[in-house]
Amino acid sequence: MRIAIAGAGAMGSKFGWHLKKAGNDVTLIDTWDRNIAAIRENGVVARVKDEEIAEKMPIYSPEEIDEQHESVDLLIVFTKSMQLENMLNSLKPIISKDTYVLCLLNGLGHEDVLERFVTRDHIIMGVTMWASMMTAPGHITFANDNGNVEIQCLDPKGKDETQKIVKILTDAGLNASYSENVMYSIWRKACVNGVVNALCALLDADCKQFGHTKEADELTRNIVQEFADVAQYEGVNLDRKEVIEHVESLFDTPHYPSMHQDLVQNNRPTEIDYIDGAVWRKGLKHSVATPYCAFITRLIHAKEDILNVK
Amino acid sequence: MRIAIAGAGAMGSKFGWHLKKAGNDVTLIDTWDRNIAAIRENGVVARVKDEEIAEKMPIYSPEEIDEQHESVDLLIVFTKSMQLENMLNSLKPIISKDTYVLCLLNGLGHEDVLERFVTRDHIIMGVTMWASMMTAPGHITFANDNGNVEIQCLDPKGKDETQKIVKILTDAGLNASYSENVMYSIWRKACVNGVVNALCALLDADCKQFGHTKEADELTRNIVQEFADVAQYEGVNLDRKEVIEHVESLFDTPHYPSMHQDLVQNNRPTEIDYIDGAVWRKGLKHSVATPYCAFITRLIHAKEDILNVK
Numbered sequence: 001m002r003i004a005i006a007g008a009g010a011m012g013s014k015f016g017w018h019l020k021k022a023g024n025d026v027t028l029i030d031t032w033d034r035n036i037a038a039i040r041e042n043g044v045v046a047r048v049k050d051e052e053i054a055e056k057m058p059i060y061s062p063e064e065i066d067e068q069h070e071s072v073d074l075l076i077v078f079t080k081s082m083q084l085e086n087m088l089n090s091l092k093p094i095i096s097k098d099t100y101v102l103c104l105l106n107g108l109g110h111e112d113v114l115e116r117f118v119t120r121d122h123i124i125m126g127v128t129m130w131a132s133m134m135t136a137p138g139h140i141t142f143a144n145d146n147g148n149v150e151i152q153c154l155d156p157k158g159k160d161e162t163q164k165i166v167k168i169l170t171d172a173g174l175n176a177s178y179s180e181n182v183m184y185s186i187w188r189k190a191c192v193n194g195v196v197n198a199l200c201a202l203l204d205a206d207c208k209q210f211g212h213t214k215e216a217d218e219l220t221r222n223i224v225q226e227f228a229d230v231a232q233y234e235g236v237n238l239d240r241k242e243v244i245e246h247v248e249s250l251f252d253t254p255h256y257p258s259m260h261q262d263l264v265q266n267n268r269p270t271e272i273d274y275i276d277g278a279v280w281r282k283g284l285k286h287s288v289a290t291p292y293c294a295f296i297t298r299l300i301h302a303k304e305d306i307l308n309v310k
Numbered sequence: 311m312r313i314a315i316a317g318a319g320a321m322g323s324k325f326g327w328h329l330k331k332a333g334n335d336v337t338l339i340d341t342w343d344r345n346i347a348a349i350r351e352n353g354v355v356a357r358v359k360d361e362e363i364a365e366k367m368p369i370y371s372p373e374e375i376d377e378q379h380e381s382v383d384l385l386i387v388f389t390k391s392m393q394l395e396n397m398l399n400s401l402k403p404i405i406s407k408d409t410y411v412l413c414l415l416n417g418l419g420h421e422d423v424l425e426r427f428v429t430r431d432h433i434i435m436g437v438t439m440w441a442s443m444m445t446a447p448g449h450i451t452f453a454n455d456n457g458n459v460e461i462q463c464l465d466p467k468g469k470d471e472t473q474k475i476v477k478i479l480t481d482a483g484l485n486a487s488y489s490e491n492v493m494y495s496i497w498r499k500a501c502v503n504g505v506v507n508a509l510c511a512l513l514d515a516d517c518k519q520f521g522h523t524k525e526a527d528e529l530t531r532n533i534v535q536e537f538a539d540v541a542q543y544e545g546v547n548l549d550r551k552e553v554i555e556h557v558e559s560l561f562d563t564p565h566y567p568s569m570h571q572d573l574v575q576n577n578r579p580t581e582i583d584y585i586d587g588a589v590w591r592k593g594l595k596h597s598v599a600t601p602y603c604a605f606i607t608r609l610i611h612a613k614e615d616i617l618n619v620k
Contacts, residue, residue: 202512202609203609203612203613203616204514204616205616209616210612212615213611213612213615214611214612214615215608215609215611215612215615216612218608219605219608219609219612222605291601291605292605295529295532295601295602295605298525298528299509299513299525299529301523301524301525302509302513302515302520302523302524302525302526302529303513305522305524305525306513306515306519306520306523
């Protein structure tokens with residue numbers, strides 16, 4: 001299968017590495033020059049136990065993609081949320097009417113962007129519990145070994161093709177399954193990001209430090225309540241109790257989540273507009289009050305300004 | 311006039327220094343051993359322009375106050391909000407039925423505590439725009455030279471005596487005036503603390519850094535709105551436009567406000583429960599929604615926990 005992966009960060013590189021290793025024809029697309037140069041020279045180098053295993057595959061910048069590139073069967077998008085639209089615009093030459101696009105980004109509302117590029121029966125939404133870290137350009141290490149991927153086509157017409165993609169991912173060791181309610185999983189994961197990622201970035205804390213404050217439980221309940229209130233209007237009935245327990249199950253891990261890495265550690269813009277900010281925006285649309293999500297979004301943006309994040 | 315000042319921090323020491331210099335009989339009470347020792351040895355040493363001027367006066371810890379101490383005519387309280395009640399309990403020996411208590415603390419709701427110790431016609435509420443910094447135990451420096459004090463007795467019966475106190479403060483160089491609506495001034499100042507102090511502590515920013523974020527104006531409006539909504543039920547009609555302009559007039563000063571000093575710089579507990587937290591609490595009493603104040607209070611407490619503040 002001809003597969004392109006847009007965004008060769010920690011997760012995109014991990015998926016590319018597995019899929020290439022399993023014999024697929026994989027191409028990476030990334031915007032970071034040093035990463036492109038490193039992968040061109042040595043491939044994607046994954047540290048597996050004490051061994052470094054390299055998988056060579058082509059990598060391009062979005063600007064290098066032109067009509068001379070063949071269209072792909074599957075495009076997996078793994079960009080940052082705010083980069084998705086620009087990336088897809090650059091990749092039009094390799095997106096044909098037969099291309100399936102699998103979206104594994106964190107956050108909410110990406111399907112609205114994807115619909116501008118492919119039909120709903122070719123949009124596959126997904127969520128993954130794999131984790132990966134980039135230790136240097138072109139170098140990754142796996143952060144867990146019990147991850148999984150759930151995917152679902154937005155239109156039932158695409159179910160059969162999507163099940164073929166499930167098999168390809170599973171054959172590559174990525175433990176995939178077809179979901180009958182992937183939007184639930186996406187909202188559930190957004191709750192984790194909306195509580196733990198956002199507040200750890202704001203409070204400069206790791207999950208465990210935040211989780212052990214006396215306020216963590218009430219803050220979690222308040223924020224999940226707003227997500228659930230809005231999700232209902234989007235056709236997703238979150239089981240609040242189950243979601244709260246899921247969020248709180250992360251409170252024992254001394255891990256700095258990605259928004260902390262972005263904002264505090266690397267002074268990069270956060271994805272807040274696609275998480276708490278998306279709930280605030282969707283809440284406005286449905287006339288649902290989301291003061292907590294609004295406030296978190298404003299505070300994170302204020303912090304971005306203070307840290308002079310571009 | 312026999313005056314005691316409870317809380318010999320930057321502001322209490324400043325007021326004590328001025329009042330003693332003007333010839334009053336001033337006693338300080340403080341809980342910090344090193345401060346007590348320094349003032350016992352050298353008096354309160356104020357840096358005025360390039361000169362250090364010491365004023366000697368007695369200082370005691372609250373535990374040292376017993377029945378052998380004479381009651382005072384005026385007790386000025388300048389403690390941290392959360393210390394007020396304990397301090398007043400210790401000072402019962404010097405509080406007679408003729409003692410006036412002048413409260414110059416930041417924050418809201420202190421009159422409820424004071425009423426447990428003196429009658430309303432002996433409670434004087436006040437607000438000051440003087441500023442002072444403590445540079446070492448017993449050493450202060452003045453942060454502005456255009457401050458003022460507004461005071462008002464809670465009961466009109468106490469107005470005449472309060473006007474005598476206005477004169478004593480003014481004669482000591484403290485530029486005092488009798489206010490006909492001191493609760494307005496107290497709420498107005500609480501808005502400054504509720505926006506700028508709280509958010510600078512949360513975002514680890516100075517007033518100017520916070521004030522120059524794109525979110526500062528909307529955050530200010532949202533928080534002042536909640537203060538105004540609740541103040542109305544407490545008989546105070548805040549002029550929102552005027553208060554917002556007042557808060558935003560501080561956005562050009564690269565100054566770390568007191569809650570930042572407490573929480574971030576010195577890992578001490580904050581007064582949040584008496585500012586945003588008080589608005590949240592009073593809002594619950596009057597069934598007024600204050601999600602922003604509730605959230606700020608919870609986040610500041612979470613930050614206190616993360617920093618292991620005792």
